[in-house]
Amino acid sequence: MVGQRIGYVRVSTLDQSTARQLDGVETDKIFEDKVSGKDANRPELERMIDFARDGDTVLVHSMDRLARNLEDLRAIVRLLTAKKVRVEFVKEQLTFTGDDNAMATLLLNVMGAFAEFERSLIRERQREGISLAKQRGAYRGRAPSLDxxxxxxxxxxxxxxxxxxxxxxxxxxxxxxxxxxxxxxx
Missing domain, CATH: 1.10.10 (Arc Repressor Mutant, subunit A)
Incomplete structure (x- = not known):
């Protein structure tokens, strides 16, 4: 029996669009989060993991959409493949089934490490930008809640x-x- 094709899409903010992520990819159901991928505490990710069954395929645009750190990426893929769910990353053209060879495991680790590195760079640039804006007097932080x-x-x-x-x-x-x-x- 062939299972369902389940899409998972994620963007970091409410004003970003998930439309391009699985554009042209056939899915039966899509779970969409509009939160940071810094950890695995995401409502639609949790719903998708609970929903997926033996024989299903989870389709994700790219590894960094599923997780921004290597530990979470590996844990999510392991959790899904333990349920006999295939995990396909469209951009990287990688599929994980739980019976993966050494090369697939290496690629998961390397690509996941790059996603984690990219998140660290983003945070570093953000801190630097805030620091420079403070020096210019352009950044004053958040307005007080109460006068x-x-x-x-x-x-x-x-x-x-x-x-x-x-x-x-x-x-x-x-x-x-x-x-x-x-x-x-x-």
């Missing part, structure tokens, strides 16, 4: 014993942000 008056009000309510979760709901901020405001010396 000075509301921050003072929050501190007074916290001192009066109002629960942090209630403060977070009232001001429309996270509890961690409440704690950050409470840590700041006035």
């Amino acid at each position: 000075a008056k509301r921050a003072t009000e929050l501190r007074a309510k916290a001192a009066a014993g109002v629960p942090k979760a209630a403060l977070a709901r009232h001001y429309g901020i996270s509890r961690e942000t409440v704690y950050a405001y409470l840590r700041v010396e006035v």
Whole structure:
């Protein structure tokens, strides 16, 4: 029995498009994530792994769409192939079944290492760009969630014993942000 052809596509931000990734590739179902590939904690990836069955084929545009670090890439491929699911990377023209030869395993490791390296370069360039923008005065960071008056009000309510979760709901901020405001010396 031939299984389903399952597509997995991923982009890092909501405004990016996944349209080109499996364009022209026949699939029965596609799972789409619009989150970073920095780790395997992605809702549609998890749904796709749960959905895939013995005999299915998972199609991914390229290895870096499935994972941005070698450890996650290897773990995801192993998890799928242990379920007797084929994993095909369209761009690299590589297929993994679990019965892979030494060359296929080497290519998975090398290509995965390049994806991880690329992510590191992206993060490094981002840090450098922010640093340069700060030096020029063009980058000031994120705007404060609360103005000075509301921050003072929050501190007074916290001192009066109002629960942090209630403060977070009232001001429309996270509890961690409440704690950050409470840590700041006035």
